[in-house]
Amino acid sequence: MSGTTKVRSPRSVALVGPYSSGKSTLFEALLDAAGAPLKRPADPRNRPMTTEIRLGHCSYLGDPWTILDCPGSIEFAFQACSALTVADIAVVVCEPSPAKAAMVAPLLKTLKDQGVPHMVFINKIDTLEDGLADTLAALQAFAASPLVLRQMPIFDGPTVTGYVDLMSERAYRYRKGQASELMQIPPAMLAEEQAALGRLVETLADHDDVLLEKVLEDIKPTPEELYRDMRKDLVDGSVIEVLVGAAEHANGVRRLWKALRHDTPDPAQAAERRSIIPGGAPRVQVFKTVYAGHTGKLSYARIWSGTLTDGAQLGGTRLGGIYRYIGGDLTKVPSAQQGDVVALGRLDGVRTGATLSSGGQPEQLPFPEASPPVFAMAIATTDRKDDVKLSGALHKLAEEDPSLFITQDGETVLHGQGEMHLQTTVEHLLRDYGLKLTTHKPAVAYKETIRRPVQEHGRLKRQTGGHGQFADVKIDIAPRARGEGFLFVDKVVGGAVPRNFIPSVGEAAEEATRKGPFGYPVVDVSVTLVDGGFHSVDSSDMAFKTATQIAMKEGLAKADPVLLEPVDHVTISVPNDYTARAQRLLTGRRGQILGFAERQDWPGWDDVAALVPEAELHDLIIELRSQTMGLGTYRRKFDHLAETRAAL
Ligand SMILES: Nc1nc2c(ncn2[C@@H]2O[C@H](COP(=O)(O)OP(=O)(O)OP(=O)(O)O)[C@@H](O)[C@H]2O)c(=O)[nH]1
Ligand SMILES: [Mg+2]
Incomplete structure (x- = not known):
């Protein structure tokens, strides 16, 4: 222009x-x-x-x-x-x-x-x-x-x-x-300068026939x-x-x-590159969310088309402020136009990546997906009273950072893109939410199973005051193939255990598998109720549950229990100079190498695949990055459970 x-x-x-x-x-x-x-x-x-x-x-x-x-x-x-x-x-x-x-x-x-x-x-x-x-x-x-x-x-x-x-x-x-x-x-540079200019012109001439002709005819552009x-x-x-x-x-x-x-x-060209049809109601895309102290929620957004004025409706919410950062400070402005990248106030319920319009439901523009997490850190409040505050803070954090993943399965675990990423996240929780937290290595999800069938007898007979409790069960506990899960079978004949109590036996048997002899959940077992006894007055669901619990506890301990550890299918991606190193790294962590191949769409990179126990993956990314100039990455998915003595 x-x-x-x-x-x-x-x-x-x-x-x-x-x-x-x-x-x-x-x-x-x-x-x-x-x-x-x-x-x-x-x-x-x-x-x-x-x-x-x-x-x-x-x-x-x-x-x-x-x-x-x-x-x-x-x-x-x-x-x-x-x-x-x-x-x-x-x-x-x-x-x-x-x-x-x-x-x-x-x-x-x-x-x-x-x-x-x-x-x-x-x-x-x-x-x-x-x-x-x-x-x-x-x-x-x-x-x-x-x-x-x-x-x-x-x-x-x-x-x-x-x-x-x-x-x-x-x-x-x-x-x-x-x-x-x-x-x-400098005269001493002239020859070198001419050579560099020549290279520049030649490269540009590769995409411009007019320029190419000039070069061939020795005319200076x-x-x-x-x-x-x-x-x-x-x-x-x-x-x-x-x-x-x-x-x-x-x-x-x-x-x-x-x-x-x-x-x-020009911004119109960028809009065209993203296939945005010009005209119509203003359209914006949120690419970052921050909770900024007294200002509250700020959504950083690009105006892809039209002019946005403060107070407009965006995605069904009334916009509460348009801000620029001038000299590093938030400065309120009345409007923003196509090409502007601004902070928008109080767009509650609007998530990072969303495309919004002040008229109707716009088509959602593509937004990058976060890479799968490669590092995990468990956190706990030092004061249980803070748990509610923590869950509120985590909710906001997940909104601010789509590359952070949170699981709450027994313990609260942050999953992210590296140790520094999670440390920064924890510091954010400490500083901006006033929480007191401790961090630790997340527990590995060990399981247990049994290797030998056993028959077990559980009997409850108790007299408390006038009313007694009575139940008697005989169960077979047997291993099942890996991955088949829990099964309860009723083989009682002749009413040795009345029908109405049998579901309680099944429930109690399943409950007993939640914590086995080593303290972990027991998987892949069948429990068959084969016989039992009852009393017409003193038997109850509760009594049958207790008798089953007694039988399960003793039976599982006798059934040659064994610890199972999760083994993941891991794929490391590295520039091929580092392929051998990646293989050594995996074998050093009890990994079983499955092979390596060129990484799809990544010329010069390899994928190395292996089966690796989950217990060995905790700091894999740290070692991998330190050995590959920070370039190596990996992804993992659960593959199977394998017998181990690792955690005993
Ligand atoms: N010698 C020299 N050092 C520089 C120059 N520019 C930046 N640095 C130094 O390089 C270091 C990193 O600078 P930053 O501007 O923080 O780098 P950055 O790219 O923003 O780093 P990240 O935000 O961590 O990705 C600092 O110690 C700077 O002082 C430069 O032109 N010359
Ligand atoms: Mg920087």
Whole structure:
């Protein structure tokens, strides 16, 4: 839209990339450069890891923007994925280190699969020692489209002091915290600069016949032609442009702003990419829910079409506030338009991921699903009185974080994406809900069974005052095949036990299997009532239950009981350099390797399958990540119960 002064529609950029690559530093530097600095910036020496999406609103050269600072850790990847669904463009922030390139692989794949336009920002350029060639080659190995370097670092001895902008063929000297200053291209760099520009033009010419003809005829394209081509190729994903800088020193930040301003598609294009039909009542999608102290519930949402005004009905609820984050503070605004990413107040009952409209039921836009959990932690209140408070808090937490799963089967267990994820969750519970909690390793769901049939006799005869209690049962207890469950059979003949008492015997027999000789539930047994005796006055349901309990307790103990442990089918996914290591890791945990194969849709990755006892899986993800640069993942499903002595 060059040449016009019309203010463009709001656009949003998501900062994504491996942990600690400098996204939050860049977030702050971008806001600074746009004249909207955070009021309370992080202490640069003690920058906290980001665990939740942060929004920042600003305008750059007159255009309104939302910046989304995403967590980098793989344990919070769901948040980054959620942010990507509402971004017009993603900036992949990474470091100038070939060894760290693999950490970008899953992200590049997600961006490609979701069709989100993206560029790469190689940050920490001040730490660059040699050139960028190795880093680019390493990144290229994981990228589906060619990377095109737009800037060449200028070295003064070992230090990067500026850059050559290849498309405009201008050189700039970095100045800390300020716009860079124009300088001569160092003569010693000219040959290298021409070669790099040649590569850039050739890559763009692969997607543009007009440009290709010029290249073949040796005609130099104008910078405008190159800018136009770069934008088109970026939008359709056929090239990935690469910029460089040092967020900490505000170097390359204005250059990045200009690239974003020029290359980021309009919100209408993002809506089209997501097959949203324009027009009609305003439509929004919630991509994050936060319970923010006195403000109450906030739903971060993108306006996909139309203009939303405060107080409107959304999904049957009256909207209670539209907010932007200016300088890091919530600021109420009267309305938001297509392309805006804002926080919406008091949308009770609205869940993360929902598409809402102020008119009728809109079609639900796709929203990412959380990866299955890989780590679990049990929690308990130190004061039982807090249990109600805890369950309320957990309810909110599950709403805030769809990558968190909660089970309450005997104990309360949090299941999530890693140890850090769950620790952050527990800290949240302690800090924001004032709960006192202890954490522990979740119990493994051991079971028991028996290996030998027995016959057992249970007899109750009691005289209490005038009225007595009497019941007599003879039962056969026998093992059943694994997975067949519990069975009660009635084989009483001749009324030795009257019909009306027999269901009580069955119930009591089943109840007795809930806790076997080792203290765990007993599975796969049959109990057959073969004979018994009764008294016409003193027999009752209660008496028959008690007699059955006596018989079951003694019978199970004599029937050669054995402990059963759950064994899961586990599939580890790793880049194939790590396949052998993954196999060793599984065998080291009593795993029985079933084989390995290429991971579907993941070139260069393998899936290793094994049967592994559940007791060995608790910290598997920790070891797996530490051995695979954080890249390895696994999924599991219950397979069978196996006899064991492990827990005795
Ligand atoms: N040398 C150098 N260090 C930087 C630069 N930018 C950021 N850092 C440092 O890198 C570390 C991580 O920075 P953050 O901005 O917190 O990184 P992040 O990507 O937000 O990290 P997560 O939120 O954990 O994913 C901090 O110690 C920063 O000071 C840079 O341009 N140069
Ligand atoms: Mg961060």
